[in-house]
Amino acid sequence: MTDAAQHPAHHADQDRPQDPAATPEAGVDAEGAVSPQPLAERVENRSQRPSSDAFRAFMGADWAPSSDELPAQDASAPHAARRRAAVSARYPGERIVVPAGRLKVRSNDTDYRFRAHSAFAHLTGLGVDHEPDAVLVLEPTDPGAGDGGSDHAATLYFRPLAGRDTEQFYADARAGEFWIGPRPTLAGLAARTGLRTAGLEELESAVTKNVSADGTAVRLLREADQDMDALLAGVRAEAGVDAEAAASADAQVAEFLSELRLVKDEWEVERMRASVAATISGFEDVVRALPRAVGHARGERVVEGAFFARARLEGNDLGYDTIAASGNNATILHWIRNTGTVREGDLLLLDAGVEDDSLYTADITRTLPVSGSFTDVQRRIYQAVLDSADAAYAIVRPGIRFREIHAEAMRVLVERLADWGLLPVSAEVALSEDGQHHRRWMPHGTSHHLGLDVHDCAQAKRALYLDGVLEPGMVFTIEPGLYFKEEDLAVPEEYRGIGVRIEDDILVTEDGAENLSAALPRTPDEIEAWMARLQA
Numbered sequence: 001m002t003d004a005a006q007h008p009a010h011h012a013d014q015d016r017p018q019d020p021a022a023t024p025e026a027g028v029d030a031e032g033a034v035s036p037q038p039l040a041e042r043v044e045n046r047s048q049r050p051s052s053d054a055f056r057a058f059m060g061a062d063w064a065p066s067s068d069e070l071p072a073q074d075a076s077a078p079h080a081a082r083r084r085a086a087v088s089a090r091y092p093g094e095r096i097v098v099p100a101g102r103l104k105v106r107s108n109d110t111d112y113r114f115r116a117h118s119a120f121a122h123l124t125g126l127g128v129d130h131e132p133d134a135v136l137v138l139e140p141t142d143p144g145a146g147d148g149g150s151d152h153a154a155t156l157y158f159r160p161l162a163g164r165d166t167e168q169f170y171a172d173a174r175a176g177e178f179w180i181g182p183r184p185t186l187a188g189l190a191a192r193t194g195l196r197t198a199g200l201e202e203l204e205s206a207v208t209k210n211v212s213a214d215g216t217a218v219r220l221l222r223e224a225d226q227d228m229d230a231l232l233a234g235v236r237a238e239a240g241v242d243a244e245a246a247a248s249a250d251a252q253v254a255e256f257l258s259e260l261r262l263v264k265d266e267w268e269v270e271r272m273r274a275s276v277a278a279t280i281s282g283f284e285d286v287v288r289a290l291p292r293a294v295g296h297a298r299g300e301r302v303v304e305g306a307f308f309a310r311a312r313l314e315g316n317d318l319g320y321d322t323i324a325a326s327g328n329n330a331t332i333l334h335w336i337r338n339t340g341t342v343r344e345g346d347l348l349l350l351d352a353g354v355e356d357d358s359l360y361t362a363d364i365t366r367t368l369p370v371s372g373s374f375t376d377v378q379r380r381i382y383q384a385v386l387d388s389a390d391a392a393y394a395i396v397r398p399g400i401r402f403r404e405i406h407a408e409a410m411r412v413l414v415e416r417l418a419d420w421g422l423l424p425v426s427a428e429v430a431l432s433e434d435g436q437h438h439r440r441w442m443p444h445g446t447s448h449h450l451g452l453d454v455h456d457c458a459q460a461k462r463a464l465y466l467d468g469v470l471e472p473g474m475v476f477t478i479e480p481g482l483y484f485k486e487e488d489l490a491v492p493e494e495y496r497g498i499g500v501r502i503e504d505d506i507l508v509t510e511d512g513a514e515n516l517s518a519a520l521p522r523t524p525d526e527i528e529a530w531m532a533r534l535q536a
Helices: 039-044 053-059 077-090 118-124 167-171 186-193 200-208 226-239 243-259 266-294 299-314 327-331 376-394 402-419 427-431 524-534
Strands: 094-099 105-107 135-140 152-158 196-199 217-220 323-326 347-352 364-369 475-478 481-484 498-501 504-508 513-515
Touching (some): 053 167, 077 186, 094 226, 152 186, 200 226, 266 347, 266 364, 299 323, 323 327, 327 347, 347 498, 364 498, 376 402, 376 504, 402 427, 402 475
Antiparallel strands (some): 094 135, 504 513
16 A cells, blocks of 8 residues: 655754643653654654645646536435435424545554445435545524425535645645545536535534524434534534434434335435345355355355455445355354355355445345255244245235334244244244244344344334334345354254345335345255256
8 A cells, every 4th residue: 555644754853842831741761761753753653745836836746637527416416406405394493414424543543434324325326435524514594495485404524625736636635636536526427316515614504503402403314424413512512412413413403314214215226226236246256156165264254255355346345244154154244244154054144235335335144054055953943934924025015014024034934933843932922022942043134124224223212113014115135044143052952053044125005015135045945956057
């Protein structure tokens, strides 16, 4: 990796401090002498960038001008505008502040790849091409005087492209085009999103103006940007705004923005279809890589790597850390270490999803026989889970409650566990609130909403989520499983070390449901034939 520095090197030997205690940011060398270089600047110790005026003049000259051609409007823009209109209708007369978030340090001075907060992506329509530190502000207007006849005017604040004649162009390793490539201009991002745009230097005033205990109310999406949290906390305190009331107001807007994603529009469904298609390709890549995985000390990493390559090839990234769990590791619900071996005769539980460039993700699980064929007991357990998933899918339609999906899946699993003689009580008792014995082997929920987050809409009220009524456009998973750990003495030995989960992505339609991931084989016979074909 190449090195970068954002500031000229420190040249202050003449200001060497005499007392280390007086300048705690200074260091002490091995002989006890005080170092003149503050700790904050030592991240730049590896930099060798010149700081002469001649260098600056030469670096700022003779660059081709940036293109003035404006991009076409994003396909997401009209959908995002409707979402902002819904926020405006919910909070008339109030300023709504939705940050994208900031870069997060991975190690010392290297950052993770940036991903914006999902609420910001939802309200702007922006996927991977927007900027860290950006903030969307919905400013209240007179009734009907806002965007599209709404009660708010929305502005996107971000750090625009710096001119190639500026020092930032070549000296700013986090934002300079020389280091990270082209960035949008104010006019370019306005053309793409249909939003007003402004530079970050205008943001503080836009967020804090007229804030008072009896003046403009502000609702902030908290914990997306710590600097914005601190800024508004200080302004509110100075203005005498009740801290508890402000926290409640902020929590309510986070809840609403989460609930706003419960029903997907046609553009969102289109992007989720693309994510599912890429994910299916990733599963095919894994099947082709299985022979190599069997021969590797960390075979699960071979599986993980094969899927990750597809995610980066066709999408933005993984939608979440891949679970590539072979053998007994498949009974560990969130196994993401993926350090285990992959052995012939074992089952491989692969739970993975590609995140589209729009940031919408799939979430699919299949359990595959490493050898290409299920044993009798593996097939028996797999078929029970498949029957549970199919029964749950069969009842999905507008008007039922979300919780009914889980109840139906559990009914089938309990019947099978009872038939196998594994339950210490009757099926009826196990399904009762005072029973639940089956949850030893199926401890998680059967479904969760899916979209910009793999566990989407997580801040929604229980009344609209778990107790909510299904509507066309909702997208969620159905993912029952059975997990019999090697150390579980409550089951026969032949069951131990087997974990099976089947997960599909389901769209509620006007008269029923569509399995978006149905193209990925699901039955034992289909899986065996599919694997044989891919490995031929």
